[in-house]
Amino acid sequence: MKCSEFQELLVAQAEGLLDERQAADLSEHLRSCPACRAEAEGLERLRTRLVRDGRAFADARPDSRVMERILHESTPNLRRTNMIRRKVTRWSLAAAAAAALIALVVLFGIGRPGSVAYALEQTVEAYRGMRSIHLKVEPAPNGLEEAWAEFGDDGSLLRLRMDFPQTEDGSKDVVWEKGKAQVWFKDKKCVTVVREPNMLAMITKQFPDPKLAVEGIYEAKASGNAFVEVEEPAAEGVIRLTVTKLDSTATREVWLVDAQTKLLRELQTQKLEGTEYKTVQRLIVLDYNKPIEASVFRLDVPAGITVVDQTTQDIGLVQGELSDNDVAVKVVRSFLEAVIAGDYATAGRLYEGMPAAKLQEGLTDMKFLRIVSIGEPMPSPEHGRRALQVPCEVEIEAGGVKSVRTFPHVFVRQVYNQPGRWTIFGGI
Amino acid sequence: MSQTDEECVKLSLDGHPEAFEPLVGRYWAPILSYLAGRLGDRDWAEEAAQEAFVRSFLGLKELRKPASFFPWLFGIADRVVKEQWRARRRNEQRNDPPWEEVVQRAQTHDHDLERAIADLPEPYRQVILLRYYGNMSCAQVAEGLAIPLGTVTKRLSRAYAMLRASLARVHEPQQSSEVQR
Numbered sequence: 001m002k003c004s005e006f007q008e009l010l011v012a013q014a015e016g017l018l019d020e021r022q023a024a025d026l027s028e029h030l031r032s033c034p035a036c037r038a039e040a041e042g043l044e045r046l047r048t049r050l051v052r053d054g055r056a057f058a059d060a061r062p063d064s065r066v067m068e069r070i071l072h073e074s075t076p077n078l079r080r081t082n083m084i085r086r087k088v089t090r091w092s093l094a095a096a097a098a099a100a101l102i103a104l105v106v107l108f109g110i111g112r113p114g115s116v117a118y119a120l121e122q123t124v125e126a127y128r129g130m131r132s133i134h135l136k137v138e139p140a141p142n143g144l145e146e147a148w149a150e151f152g153d154d155g156s157l158l159r160l161r162m163d164f165p166q167t168e169d170g171s172k173d174v175v176w177e178k179g180k181a182q183v184w185f186k187d188k189k190c191v192t193v194v195r196e197p198n199m200l201a202m203i204t205k206q207f208p209d210p211k212l213a214v215e216g217i218y219e220a221k222a223s224g225n226a227f228v229e230v231e232e233p234a235a236e237g238v239i240r241l242t243v244t245k246l247d248s249t250a251t252r253e254v255w256l257v258d259a260q261t262k263l264l265r266e267l268q269t270q271k272l273e274g275t276e277y278k279t280v281q282r283l284i285v286l287d288y289n290k291p292i293e294a295s296v297f298r299l300d301v302p303a304g305i306t307v308v309d310q311t312t313q314d315i316g317l318v319q320g321e322l323s324d325n326d327v328a329v330k331v332v333r334s335f336l337e338a339v340i341a342g343d344y345a346t347a348g349r350l351y352e353g354m355p356a357a358k359l360q361e362g363l364t365d366m367k368f369l370r371i372v373s374i375g376e377p378m379p380s381p382e383h384g385r386r387a388l389q390v391p392c393e394v395e396i397e398a399g400g401v402k403s404v405r406t407f408p409h410v411f412v413r414q415v416y417n418q419p420g421r422w423t424i425f426g427g428i
Numbered sequence: 429m430s431q432t433d434e435e436c437v438k439l440s441l442d443g444h445p446e447a448f449e450p451l452v453g454r455y456w457a458p459i460l461s462y463l464a465g466r467l468g469d470r471d472w473a474e475e476a477a478q479e480a481f482v483r484s485f486l487g488l489k490e491l492r493k494p495a496s497f498f499p500w501l502f503g504i505a506d507r508v509v510k511e512q513w514r515a516r517r518r519n520e521q522r523n524d525p526p527w528e529e530v531v532q533r534a535q536t537h538d539h540d541l542e543r544a545i546a547d548l549p550e551p552y553r554q555v556i557l558l559r560y561y562g563n564m565s566c567a568q569v570a571e572g573l574a575i576p577l578g579t580v581t582k583r584l585s586r587a588y589a590m591l592r593a594s595l596a597r598v599h600e601p602q603q604s605s606e607v608q609r
Contacts, residue, residue, distance in 0.1 A: 007585075008581075008582075008585055010585075011581050011584050011585040011588065012581050015565075015566050015581065015584075017566065017577075017581065042592060043588055043592075046588055046591060046592055046595075047588075049538060049541055050541070050556070050559075050560040051560060052538070053461070053538040053541050053542065053560070053561075054461075054560035054561050054563065056538070057457045057460060057461045057464075057561050058457065058563060060456060060457045060460050060461075061456070062452045062453055062456040062481075063474055063477070063478050065478060066452050066456075066477075066478050066481045066482060067446075067448070067449055067452060069478070069482045070445055070448055070481070070482055070485045071445050071446070250439055250442070250444065250447075272442075379563060380565075381563050381564065381565050381568070382565040382567065382568070
């Protein structure tokens with residue numbers, strides 16, 4: 001490869017886009033080529049300057065007058081179109097079925113008690129007795145495809161399993177019980193155990209919990225943000241509830257409720273495309289209140305899988321008064337010093353809780369001798385809002401030969417659910 | 429789940445002006461830093477950014493490809509810059525302070541760098557602004573500009589070379605005509 005080609009690689013390296021082989025070739029070349037080394041240093045200086053100046057604008061919040069002016073200056077035609085569309089929607093929905101009108105009266109709280117029409121309260125009541133649920137989502141949001149949950153008498157979540165066949169981290173299964181979540185990264189052959197005290201709140205970000213969603217409808221309706229229509233029966237044994245959001249999301253939810261049990265059978269999320277709502281996601285309930293085998297809530301992990309337990313040890317370093325950049329550099333320095341000293345237990349704690357033996361095994365083919373440099377941390381937004389990339393150079397000995405090796409892909413971020421503690425994560 | 433540029437544009441056109449807000453949030457910092465580079469004054473840049481966003485909203489129906497909102501917004505910001513300079517010259521002929529003085533009291537953080545970025549040809553300027561001022565990863569930049577990831581890194585590489593050359597020249601004496609763009 002020519003120098004110009006290596007210099008092309010410098011950019012990909014700085015962005016963490018090189019594979020190991022390319023990174024090793026580049027590192028090898030840089031050791032022997034002063035011109036490319038100078039190029040790399042010049043590039044790094046420029047990137048540092050760009051990152052610094054970028055940060056000076058990072059806090060720039062849009063001037064609130066922009067949206068005020070936009071809302072004010074929206075043309076009268078636009079506003080009129082909008083109002084007409086909403087009005088037509090309301091009218092056509094209301095005229096669609098007399099049952100809808102009756103239900104709306106009940107829903108809006110002016111109906112007589114004992115009305116025969118379906119009301120959301122019945123579904124809320126039906127969910128009070130729910131002990132377990134098994135559901136699937138199509139297509140899977142963020143890869144979540146199937147979930148099982150068990151609830152206690154008071155409605156609290158007792159046990160949960162979620163399967164994600166496709167995520168950025170590859171296939172993963174999650175089980176949760178008693179404030180701890182075990183995440184099995186199947187492709188990475190690793191199980192991570194993390195603290196997750198409030199799983200219910202977390203999962204509702206991933207997929208709609210039918211129980212909470214019912215309550216969400218009340219809130220949206222009370223605040224005037226949703227329009228609710230009921231069709232009873234919409235089909236054999238099915239009540240259809242349509243919740244149209246009157247906000248900028250242009251989405252609506254269609255609930256197919258079992259007429260007898262009043263439990264949700266299916267929840268469709270629809271999005272406005274042109275003038276029609278189209279289903280973009282379906283949550284299908286496969287079973288309610290059927291006993292779930294205990295094995296569902298256990299990960300059937302084969303032997304040889306690394307287990308990283310973050311709940312039984314203090315991971316990473318405490319940030320204290322340090323800036324994000326300073327604590328990131330400190331974590332990397334402490335980790336490298338521990339590896340150099342052969343203290344793999346300490347090094348493992350600074351590396352997401354990696355078991356000492358596993359870490360040592362990964363480093364058998366090289367010995368770390370000395371830290372040569374630790375570079376300026378750079379934001380790594382693809383790994384999380386405050387994640388940082390901290391490139392470093394270490395003198396190593398491999399096969400009896402000493403050399404300086406660059407590690408451009410060292411990433412540092414806050415320990416999951418342990419704010420204030422920072423750890424190295426991912427591959428190095 | 430955040431909406432794409434295309435969805436925000438379509439919703440805004442469909443009578444939901446509030447759907448424009450995510451676009452303002454997403455591109456405020458890159459546009460502001462670009463305008464700061466062009467105008468040399470942060471307060472002035474904020475005024476111009478406000479103007480550019482409002483005009484882009486009002487002209488949304490002219491945007492042929494909703495997914496290309498960002499490059500199109502840039503074109504509008506450029507026009508705002510030119511108008512602002514023209515207005516400034518006219519005011520100068522009346523009793524406003526000469527605008528060399530305005531440039532000298534530049535309040536931006538690294539004006540040389542911002543100026544050098546503003547002078548880059550558009551495709552290179554876009555990737556630098558989105559990567560460093562929009563705090564996007566290369567993959568996000570590729571997605572936002574609908575170009576392959578390899579093109580993003582190639583453009584970054586070329587942009588770095590141009591910026592370094594431009595910054596190396598920065599201490600050479602400036603032509604007065606260069607200030608009076």
